Amino acid sequence: MKAVQILGDKGNAHIALSDLPRPVPQGQEVLIRVHAAGVTADEITWPEVYKTPSRIPGHDISGVIAELGPDYHGPLAIGDEVFAMLHADRGQGQAEYATALDEEVALKPKTISHREAAALPIPILTAFEALSRYAKLEPGSRILVTGASGAVGTMLVQLAKRMFNAEVVALASPERHEYLRQLGAAEVVDYNTPDWESRLTVDAVFDTVGGLTLSRSWKTIKGKGSLVTVADPPPAWAFGGGEPKELEANSGVSYKYFVLSPDSGAMAKVAGMIDNGEVVCLSAVVFPVTEAAAAWSAATQRGRKGKIVIEFVS
């Protein structure tokens, strides 16, 4: 099968297109004929891909169930159209075939294409987990989403509105303001505005940018609000590096960095919202598999108008 590979060492890696053996589903795995796979550019910095013998990257896929493992007794059947988020340490989705576990796979939204569905799993799961597990939102809470026009940000804006009727303030470049209003943002703020943080007051921050943007966003939180960040690289406090220095001025704020987990139930819920027209899927910028290296390069560019997707079946 055709497969994308990350070859070389971390720091000196390059993208290649190779012919590799098709995987065989073991135990409770299913085999998916991959039609399209999303690209997460930061994956080239993750240690996991360098530990897989295949060196195939990719965690977001959409395709069709081709085979069931010998011990698979779940609800999926051969021919089902599915989308999946493969565990960080399993991955290997950017290939014509990939294996997946039940908890990683949900039926694809019926109203969208495989290329659109391949852009969705990580953004859906990250936004859903941030909102349902880590933030302390009440119906009508006012929240700030940073990087609001990005893949995760776009899902956060929409799911916060649909799940909590939140009043969403979206921090983004001005070119994306109208789009974000259409998605449900109550207020849009240009991230180039000097002192934007002094003009805002919110109950919770959802940060997808990190660095200085994360640091500035602390100032917008009132009282005992909450802050959730997923941005790479994570802040020093994320892995036991002490407390955030911003806590000195905002001592009541609860704060969290997390790494998403597969959750087929959450994917199925949001797939339903997409099919009902309550949630709009992300725009996908599609590259054929023969241009995989260009796809990876495009995924690192700022100001993209969509998530980069590699197509295996056109």
Ligand SMILES: NC(=O)c1ccc[n+]([C@@H]2O[C@H](COP(=O)([O-])OP(=O)(O)OC[C@H]3O[C@@H](n4cnc5c(N)ncnc54)[C@H](OP(=O)(O)O)[C@@H]3O)[C@@H](O)[C@H]2O)c1
């Ligand atoms: N921890 C986890 O489980 C997890 C899960 C998913 C993603 N992530 C991480 O979350 C981050 C966002 O992911 P994504 O897929 O949504 O990325 P994305 O689609 O590239 O979106 C990034 C957004 O951040 C904005 N941005 C970037 N640099 C900025 C800056 N200096 N100031 C203001 N805005 C800035 C971009 O704005 P422009 O359009 O103007 O460039 C864009 O809207 C990444 O770091 C990713 O690795 C973590």
